[in-house]
Amino acid sequence: MIDMLVRLYDLPKSHDLYARVAESEVILRRPGAYEKHLVEDFVREHFSLKWVSEVQVAFSRQPITCFIATKEKEILGFACYETTGKGYFGPTGVAGAARGLGLGKALLFKALEAQRESGYSYAFIGGVGPKEFYAKTVGAVEIPGSDPGVYVDILPEPPTDS
Numbered sequence: 001m002i003d004m005l006v007r008l009y010d011l012p013k014s015h016d017l018y019a020r021v022a023e024s025e026v027i028l029r030r031p032g033a034y035e036k037h038l039v040e041d042f043v044r045e046h047f048s049l050k051w052v053s054e055v056q057v058a059f060s061r062q063p064i065t066c067f068i069a070t071k072e073k074e075i076l077g078f079a080c081y082e083t084t085g086k087g088y089f090g091p092t093g094v095a096g097a098a099r100g101l102g103l104g105k106a107l108l109f110k111a112l113e114a115q116r117e118s119g120y121s122y123a124f125i126g127g128v129g130p131k132e133f134y135a136k137t138v139g140a141v142e143i144p145g146s147d148p149g150v151y152v153d154i155l156p157e158p159p160t161d162s
Contacts, residue, residue, distance in 0.1 A: 079107035
């Protein structure tokens with residue numbers, strides 16, 4: 001899967017998106033260190049162990065390089081940055097039942113804006129699945145020759161005991 005590049009100095013405005021999310025009583029915020037195990041459990045349940053490893057990296061940073069979307073004290077989605085490498089966005093995901101509410105887009109903006117505030121002019125989105133989403137939402141462009149990029153020789157997940 002190809003990597004993409006985002007111009008952080010040219011991000012679309014996010015105010016209206018954040019207002020729509022807030023109207024649905026969803027809170028977008030950085031989790032506290034004391035919530036690390038809860039975010040890990042959410043990612044483990046809905047996504048992958050590899051992403052749990054990246055969440056652990058996000059919690060090792062100060063400030064924590066992760067955002068979550070919550071409603072009624074339940075995690076609905078997350079977005080990390082600075083986990084795969086410096087300047088990288090991801091991983092990110094929204095629970096199946098919460099998709100279609102704009103949470104993925106809002107979490108993307110939170111993370112990219114945080115990268116911009118940290119001094120970056122560009123961000124990498126590594127191993128992109130939904131290329132069209134990122135191109136349309138934040139003007140991301142494909143990086144030629146970036147497949148497989150940094151994701152070379154990835155170890156397989158261990159078999160599950162089922």
